[in-house]
Amino acid sequence: MxxxxxxxxxxxxxxxxxxxxxxxxxxxxxxxxxxxxxxxxxxxxxxxxxxxxxxxxxxxxxxxxxxxxxxxxxHSRAPLTILPASFMAPAEDGQPYRWVTEAAKRGQRGSNQILRVEEVVPPRRVRQVLGLADDGVAVLRSRVGLLNDEPAELVDSYYPAEIARGTRLGDRRKIPGGSPALLAELGFPAVEQEDEVGARAATAREYAHLELPGAVPVLEIFRVVYSSDRRPIEVTVLTKPSHLYKMGYHLPVH
Structure with a gap:
């Protein structure tokens, strides 16, 4: 034994x-x-x-x-369950990014702080998903998602350069309706999403941006969004404080 x-x-x-x-x-x-x-x-x-x-x-x-x-x-604020599927669809015409509208449904104020927007050589796994060479570049949009002005997630999203160049994906301006709405306008609607969820110790960058107390681990979500013909149009590495947030999924049984 x-x-x-x-x-x-x-x-x-x-x-x-x-x-x-x-x-x-x-x-x-x-x-x-x-x-x-x-x-x-x-x-x-x-x-x-x-x-x-x-x-x-x-x-x-x-x-x-x-x-x-x-x-x-x-604490009067319970740990919050986030449903990733609720953010996949483009926002309705004239409506803000779903991060904002979903927060409002919970009585919260959602906002984003843009950290970086630039062309970079992504991490190896992102390059593999996007089919890039070792020195291939993608457009990175890095931001902190805020709920009631407190950091809720650190998000690094990578987009194929041939799609993002010359669009709002490639500059620091906020995107009306969010990236799903813009990608749909560009002819690349999101039709499928894959998430891989894990937990690990926070990096120094995550510790600072998420304002973590002590040695709290983070949830890491590696997300790939596909358009028609399973073309990857967005790869995101997202981290959240594990003591304040849970990830919720609804999966139909066939």
Whole structure:
């Protein structure tokens, strides 16, 4: 029988991990009041210092909030599930990018901060999807997606240069209706999307742009959008703070 893998994390990290799972799963709902410090000390057979350290970890992650004279509560903002399919279709005529309209449905304010727009040699995997040589270039649009002015995702989207050159995809201006609307206007409607989702430690760039607390990992989504004849028209590497967001998918069963 294989030897059980030893968890070498400290007691505070273990308690924080247990509480984080309860919050992320919805078992502890927004506004739920945690047991008293004395009760937590007794339940986890530990010290006040350790309990406070665990609570502070989750306060820094914005999962818990303390109310003076009352106690500690699960943050009023629940971890949010994002449905990638809701952003695939072009925005309706005269409407903003679906990031904005989908946020409004949840009572949030969605916006984007453009970081870079330029022709670059993409990462190897992106080059492979786009069929580029080792020195081939694509148009990169890099941005931070904001919800209520807080960073929610870091997005690097790559477009075939022959499609993007001379269009709004290739300059820093925001695109009315977003890239799906512009690609459809250019004759390349999105008809299929593939997502690969993983989790990993954040890079320094992601840590800074997403304003991450501590060693919170990120969700990484590698996304390929295809037009007719399965032509790849957009490859995106998207990262999100894993403690605040989940990815939701609805897949029909045939």
């Amino acid at each position: 294989p030897q059980e893998h030893e968890d070498k994390r400290g007691k505070a990290e273990l308690i924080a991990a247990e509480f984080r799972a309860l919050i992320m799963s919805g078992e502890w709902e927004p506004g739920y009041q945690l047991p008293t410090t004395d009760d937590l000390i007794a339940a986890h057979k530990t010290s006040n210092v350790t309990v406070q350290r665990a609570l502070n970890i989750l306060k820094e992650e914005r999962l818990l909030e303390g109310v003076k004279g009352r106690g500690v509560f699960v």
